[in-house]
Amino acid sequence: MLLTEKIVRRALEEDLGRGDITSKALIPDCTNSHGEFICNSEGIIAGIEVLKTVFRMLDKQVEVDSFIDDGNAGYAGMCIARVNGNTRSILAGERVALNFLQRMSGIATLTNQVVKKVAPYGCTVTDTRKTTPGLRVLEKYAVTMGGGKNHRFGLDDAVLIKDNHIKAAGGIGSAVFRARKKIGHLVKIEVEAETLEQVKEALDNGANVIMLDNMFAAEMKQAVEMIGNKAVIEASGGITPDTAVEAASAGVSVISLGWITHSMQPVDIKLELD
């Protein structure tokens, strides 16, 4: 919650600047309003807690009641939350609340579409680090509300050995060996492999997770067979919602795609004041 509060505070500071000059000039301070957050289109909702945080930060007297939990589907015309309190406060928070809610719901919705496509193959969908700077914790949360799971949160919570690391270490074998020597027993090691040879080398050296990077379906299938359940198999690299099924059908257990965070479209939600 501490992180969310910081993000919301910054967003409010950004939008309010030196204050809402229009409301101050035109809305008497004692005016109260009711408002409803209404879906204009369907989508998986994410961000209800952020919505509440926005108004709590602006004005503790504003009440927000929600009628849906994050992760559930909203339909066009549905009232997802009701806000009640000082009109100036509601208008001050409106845009910021919507900006968060629409974006997070957009991510949850798109994730959910991909999740449904690949579910028949027993495949999990994860995000990447291609998130919007400053909003990662909210965007990764939205991914889980869409039914996806989270890849690394940052450079600090798992070892992911890529091309450049392999070169610097002088091969996959020595890279995995060195990493294991340095890191604690609670950190997993993932190796990015571009060829079947690399897959084999990663496997032989005990990588916990092997990422098949930008492989064709046929090659992925071979890799899947080679690995079996000796490591978790992740497909990554240029996967879009359209190509996700191809990767899933190759038998990988995880696909990761930046698309769900960087190319989503916001769910259309509006605030209607009485």
Next chain:
Amino acid sequence: MLLTEKIVRRALEEDLGRGDITSKALIPDCTNSHGEFICNSEGIIAGIEVLKTVFRMLDKQVEVDSFIDDGNAGYAGMCIARVNGNTRSILAGERVALNFLQRMSGIATLTNQVVKKVAPYGCTVTDTRKTTPGLRVLEKYAVTMGGGKNHRFGLDDAVLIKDNHIKAAGGIGSAVFRARKKIGHLVKIEVEAETLEQVKEALDNGANVIMLDNMFAAEMKQAVEMIGNKAVIEASGGITPDTAVEAASAGVSVISLGWITHSMQPVDIKLELD
């Protein structure tokens, strides 16, 4: 620059967390690398200065040379910048730099497409406040690099009288009157009008800018005729890159659309290390 530095710092803190455990384990501290930021697809580039800020904050020794200025078009395969320095530092900044650069260039590119469409009608394109929380200053900058202009930066730098303000004030006339009484002589007043009656009322009361909100083309044309050059005419509400021309051809001088910031797709840029 102070604002940009804050945004970049937060993004680095978010991604680095307690540190890049992979690089620390595998890349010797004394290793240097060269890298090139390459466009994978064409687009208008924006964010070169942010890119430089990312690396300067991580490591003052890393050199970044750029080969294109913001606002110019990059083509597939073009090297837009070259980075040279400590390998750990370059890898630590890679993802953050790309996340900014791709997003900002995506906004510039989409803006530019709309700008070109409506330019024949002498119409200007502006953004809205539907930006990503925390990144508004960068996104609005990217809009200008795509040839657009900026609408309000926040609730504090112009008066925009909407439906709720009009109700609270008891009509457009008294709303404009009250606003003018409160605000300084350097602040403009814009009124949102949904009908021709409202347009007339806004005009009669001396609004500097009249926003035609969600009007059909025919209605917009009538409004344009009514207003002439007695006020700046802005079309807004649900405009997409596809419907922008319709609004422009109705004769409005400005169209504002959230689409260019909230629904853009990032330009595909990568970092290649030697």
Next chain:
Amino acid sequence: MLLTEKIVRRALEEDLGRGDITSKALIPDCTNSHGEFICNSEGIIAGIEVLKTVFRMLDKQVEVDSFIDDGNAGYAGMCIARVNGNTRSILAGERVALNFLQRMSGIATLTNQVVKKVAPYGCTVTDTRKTTPGLRVLEKYAVTMGGGKNHRFGLDDAVLIKDNHIKAAGGIGSAVFRARKKIGHLVKIEVEAETLEQVKEALDNGANVIMLDNMFAAEMKQAVEMIGNKAVIEASGGITPDTAVEAASAGVSVISLGWITHSMQPVDIKLELD
């Protein structure tokens, strides 16, 4: 409110440092007190909300009731607010609260004196950017409580073309032209003019506001005639409360003076504990 909270927090941190060692040593933690904020001299009060924020930040249990709204006149001996709660908390906030209240009321009071002088001429009084670093938002608010209006809040919310910009652009004409090309349709352009030639040039190029900088009354009158109502006319530069009437009587619609923020004297207000 977010900005005010930040400013108040910093002021409290500054004054409390590592804690109020006198109260901790001498006042039992369970002691409560009542106190009254009393005017020692008359003046326009500004800062009641800041006063409340000071105590709310220190101790949510301290109650503050105010008996006057900002913008109204306090007289010598008047109790403007009453504070009730933990004695240590009240003593901890006393000085900070008074420092804000006295300064803001001083600005409101001085502004009001100037406002009254120039009101007969239909002239408006505004502040400048010559405010105390870090307190601008509060000082500009105090100006409005004294009946004045606000000039630009910062370098970002209006274009003000001065001498150096004119030189760099190669003339007033090209300066206004370039500015208009870059800025959005909600930003006004003001041009600073030192001579009647410059006034004419600014007028011909469509400046929204023309600032007569350091002109003599006779010259101002000529400028006023020349401009008519084709632009807002502002007098600025070295105006003091004493010389304000001279400028106003020349027919300008706005006078801006740094004096009301940088050379005011605080209203004498004290806290008396029972």
Next chain:
Amino acid sequence: MLLTEKIVRRALEEDLGRGDITSKALIPDCTNSHGEFICNSEGIIAGIEVLKTVFRMLDKQVEVDSFIDDGNAGYAGMCIARVNGNTRSILAGERVALNFLQRMSGIATLTNQVVKKVAPYGCTVTDTRKTTPGLRVLEKYAVTMGGGKNHRFGLDDAVLIKDNHIKAAGGIGSAVFRARKKIGHLVKIEVEAETLEQVKEALDNGANVIMLDNMFAAEMKQAVEMIGNKAVIEASGGITPDTAVEAASAGVSVISLGWITHSMQPVDIKLELD
């Protein structure tokens, strides 16, 4: 320096907001300028280091050379510092630099006037906690540049026993006793006395400093005789530059007055660009 940097950063953020839109529109990024900070009137200069910090924070390439040290007198027409570098950076820092420099020099100048008046009596001048919120460290520094000394920086660096503490503790004796029991051996204890009886009591209980609060000259003289050099004697309460001599001539060793910080007038300094 850390504190100064924070204060300067906040001031720049306050003034720049989302950026200097005028300079960005009109001054090419590659333009350089020379500028001179010139005194328009005489005064004791304070704030040269702050001036340098302003420009260093904005742009490390801007060079500032100063021709006077803090604490020395500037005369009308004197160039106190020269600035050289990117024109946009210089214009961006101009107002903030002047706001600091004028205020700090105003405090140093007024302090110096009082110092000179009371010097013949061997009396020292100190400030109070009646400083501008957020700027105390700079204002107290300016006082020393004017030849004054500093009273407490905050509630944490000396014990000052006032009326309310005495009541709560049940008398001066028990107040001093309790304070001494709690505080460390490096903290001094000052007692505020409004009557000669209180002076005697404070003296008998070993106060290190006795503050004669709002006493008439005659009473002060009696107090001075009573105390001798058994404690430092400070006069305080409603002292102005005009009444300072009266207190000093009564024989007190220190006078403290809020006037030098809260009611000073800024020294008139300008920046002239070539």
Next chain:
Amino acid sequence: MLLTEKIVRRALEEDLGRGDITSKALIPDCTNSHGEFICNSEGIIAGIEVLKTVFRMLDKQVEVDSFIDDGNAGYAGMCIARVNGNTRSILAGERVALNFLQRMSGIATLTNQVVKKVAPYGCTVTDTRKTTPGLRVLEKYAVTMGGGKNHRFGLDDAVLIKDNHIKAAGGIGSAVFRARKKIGHLVKIEVEAETLEQVKEALDNGANVIMLDNMFAAEMKQAVEMIGNKAVIEASGGITPDTAVEAASAGVSVISLGWITHSMQPVDIKLELD
């Protein structure tokens, strides 16, 4: 309290990072728990307020009731506080609360042991600046809860003239003279003396406090005799809980030792949930 809140907030951010993934996965959000903070060993308790701050920051609904005041002795098995509320919140704060409480109580306990040893000699125990970076205000508070007093809080609240200052000033005499000329009347001057000659010089020049640095007991006794009550006498330098009595018995009034903050052992306290 403001400082404590900042320290606690940082500690929570440090421990929670992007959130408690275990509790989120396993504990339903609606689960409540009771918990007891139990001493596993005896010791002087310090940090009850910090404990409450930890949970208040995480979740205002969590109730904390304490059964002991800071500065009192806890025994093995004693319940010192009870916590009641949302299980996730309690688990999220557990470690941070204990880390503070154990450390602060460890300092209070060790301080108290030294205090008791030297009390018969009328000697006071103080801390030093050898505290844990970032926690000084809490550690110095814990010292007072153990019956000790505080030495300087930082470099800003008393003058302590050491070897290097003496050299730079050209002798103790000129060092004390210069210091007195610069500092205000509420600041004490302490001089560090390594020899009896230096003690004499410090004494002759009116030092308020003389620190006997790393002296043998016999030498300290001579110094004590020489100084009498013309200055406060402090023994410092390499004093441990074991050697404290030796210094105290030499007649010094204060001993200062870093050991009580840098080498304490935490009191063993645990949280037991029902």
Next chain:
Amino acid sequence: MLLTEKIVRRALEEDLGRGDITSKALIPDCTNSHGEFICNSEGIIAGIEVLKTVFRMLDKQVEVDSFIDDGNAGYAGMCIARVNGNTRSILAGERVALNFLQRMSGIATLTNQVVKKVAPYGCTVTDTRKTTPGLRVLEKYAVTMGGGKNHRFGLDDAVLIKDNHIKAAGGIGSAVFRARKKIGHLVKIEVEAETLEQVKEALDNGANVIMLDNMFAAEMKQAVEMIGNKAVIEASGGITPDTAVEAASAGVSVISLGWITHSMQPVDIKLELD
């Protein structure tokens, strides 16, 4: 480095407060000094980079040259680093630099002692979350410099299922199951087991790591046999440097102990100025 800079900045702000009044009074601003950081006792050094950061933050002109890398042993009398620059800056940073260096080296030294004891058993030493609030990243780094490894950095980077989680989930089986369903494929799951039954249950449910909590040596041996290499085996709970060998000899692969961070003694290092 960003995190380290923040920590160092806070430590400097804490110690400097409003500035080093002694140095300002006594050391001319133009004085330079050389100084040497000397070990007074032997120990593993950690914190050289922090030392450099301290002085770089205070004054970029101060040069620090180090003669030992973190993780190596310093001996009594050894000069580990040399500092050269402005005397005031060196004195301002001295205490803060030493506070970090002594503490971090103390942790590295104690860790190293435990590492050496258990190395013959092929056992790894890790820290816990019982670190000093605010310094975790530095303390965990110091552990690695002593040859240890890091356990979780916070509540966010691995799942650790304890007693309370097991109860809430209704058993180890369902706890592990639920955790795996929620968390990503790069996060390990550790289960805390207090009995052999729990060990078996954890093993059967596929825990990646099993923590033997507060078990006797004999029980641990049974657990080790039961688990084999089907999971990583960690011993924890009340382990001290003295009892570490007992756990190691039972065959566990990891022992974690809070003692190395919360009960270390600082290495005695001093700064000597020429």
